Amino acid sequence: MPEKKKNISALNEKEGVSQLETLNPEAVKHLKNFKKKAQSVDELISGVLNKNQASLSRAITIIESTAQRHQQQAKEIIEKCLPHANQSIRIGITGVPGVGKSTFIESFGKLLISEGKKVAVLTVDPSSSISKGSILGDKTRMEDLVKEPNAFIRPSASGDTLGGVARKTRETIILCEAAGFKVILIETVGVGQSETAVHSMTDFFLLLKLSGAGDELQGIKRGIMEMADSIVINKADGDNLKAAKMAKNEFNRALHLYPPKESDWAPKTLLCSAIKNEGISEIWEVISTYFETVKANGYFQHKRKEQNKFWLMQTIESRLKSEFYANPLVKKELEKQLKALDENKTTPFEAAEKLLAIE
Ligand SMILES: Nc1nc2c(ncn2[C@@H]2O[C@H](COP(=O)(O)OP(=O)(O)O)[C@@H](O)[C@H]2O)c(=O)[nH]1
Ligand SMILES: [Mg+2]
Numbered sequence: 001m002p003e004k005k006k007n008i009s010a011l012n013e014k015e016g017v018s019q020l021e022t023l024n025p026e027a028v029k030h031l032k033n034f035k036k037k038a039q040s041v042d043e044l045i046s047g048v049l050n051k052n053q054a055s056l057s058r059a060i061t062i063i064e065s066t067a068q069r070h071q072q073q074a075k076e077i078i079e080k081c082l083p084h085a086n087q088s089i090r091i092g093i094t095g096v097p098g099v100g101k102s103t104f105i106e107s108f109g110k111l112l113i114s115e116g117k118k119v120a121v122l123t124v125d126p127s128s129s130i131s132k133g134s135i136l137g138d139k140t141r142m143e144d145l146v147k148e149p150n151a152f153i154r155p156s157a158s159g160d161t162l163g164g165v166a167r168k169t170r171e172t173i174i175l176c177e178a179a180g181f182k183v184i185l186i187e188t189v190g191v192g193q194s195e196t197a198v199h200s201m202t203d204f205f206l207l208l209k210l211s212g213a214g215d216e217l218q219g220i221k222r223g224i225m226e227m228a229d230s231i232v233i234n235k236a237d238g239d240n241l242k243a244a245k246m247a248k249n250e251f252n253r254a255l256h257l258y259p260p261k262e263s264d265w266a267p268k269t270l271l272c273s274a275i276k277n278e279g280i281s282e283i284w285e286v287i288s289t290y291f292e293t294v295k296a297n298g299y300f301q302h303k304r305k306e307q308n309k310f311w312l313m314q315t316i317e318s319r320l321k322s323e324f325y326a327n328p329l330v331k332k333e334l335e336k337q338l339k340a341l342d343e344n345k346t347t348p349f350e351a352a353e354k355l356l357a358i359e
Helices: 003-008 010-018 025-038 041-049 053-064 068-084 101-114 127-131 143-147 162-178 194-199 222-227 238-256 280-296 299-326 328-342 348-356
Strands: 089-094 119-124 151-154 183-188 204-209 230-233 268-271
Touching: 041 053, 041 068, 041 162, 053 068, 053 151, 053 162, 068 162, 089 101, 089 194, 089 280, 101 119, 101 143, 101 183, 101 280, 119 162, 119 194, 143 151, 162 183, 162 194, 162 299, 183 194, 194 204, 194 222, 204 222, 204 280, 230 238, 230 280, 238 268, 268 280, 280 299, 299 328, 328 348
Parallel strands: 089 183, 089 204, 119 151, 119 183, 204 230, 230 268
Antiparallel strands: none
16 A cells, blocks of 8 residues: 555554553554454354354455465364354356346345345356456446345355366355355356356256247257256346247246156246346245255255265365376376377377376
């Protein structure tokens, strides 16, 4: 901060006030120590559990950090928060860039908050760390939601692999739940495998679509349709309304062609205008019915257990893989084997055997 500015800042005034003789010097000392103390892991954990958003942010930063000194702290934070997690509903929201995910989350989030819920919004966007500019949209477009004390918005963790980003998001979910957030919304964009990752950490998967020129199903990945618990045609407003209604029918017909889901839930197609705040409460009703259904039939608990197993396997696989490739002997041999392969002196399988045999 430039010197000049500092002198006229309100902070400086405060500092002056704290120098008053009438102030208890012990209290001043305590205040000076406060910043340091607030950084301790125990303080941080109790801050999170006491629903302090500054502590929550700081704790997430530690989880996301790749610095060696943060690893142990991160483990401790997660361990202590875990018993307080799990008491939420987790909703994944996907759709192509520009479909209106952020606008939808803003409207939807505000509705939930008006019902007294605490809402955390996370994003999984593996591209943001690579291209620097996030493809989730030119701006966050959650200007209103950001101001709500009962909302917590956190953009995607950085990381160079989807696996890394996804893992950090999962851990962030735990911290948000421990901090009392009852609804977790996770925005992701339809690139790579990010929908699969988000699907594997949420209870309900919402696919946002736009009405097109009548050929709605073209270009849609089959797997995404299968994952969806609900398809919402957004921007059902103005001149778009008629096309949106047609799209809704087409998606409905398509959904009926899929075999019944393990959850016994029949996915619903709905219309909404995120920007005009229309159709949002109907979507919430459908989602609420979903949760009533799957909590009653046991699928909710079953799915979370399956997800935990999946993440255990994922973690082992990614750890083994990164440790394997980090081994200098492997690095050297890999180069050799790649060259041999190039010169037709070995086969991929023989080369792999040699590499895997390295201790
Ligand atoms: N007409 C209309 N425009 C919308 C609606 N929802 C979002 N938009 C606009 O679509 C653009 C992309 O929205 P955004 O929420 O950033 O999409 P995202 O990339 O999926 O997060 C913005 O210009 C929004 O104002 C809607 O319901 N109706
Ligand atoms: Mg967005």
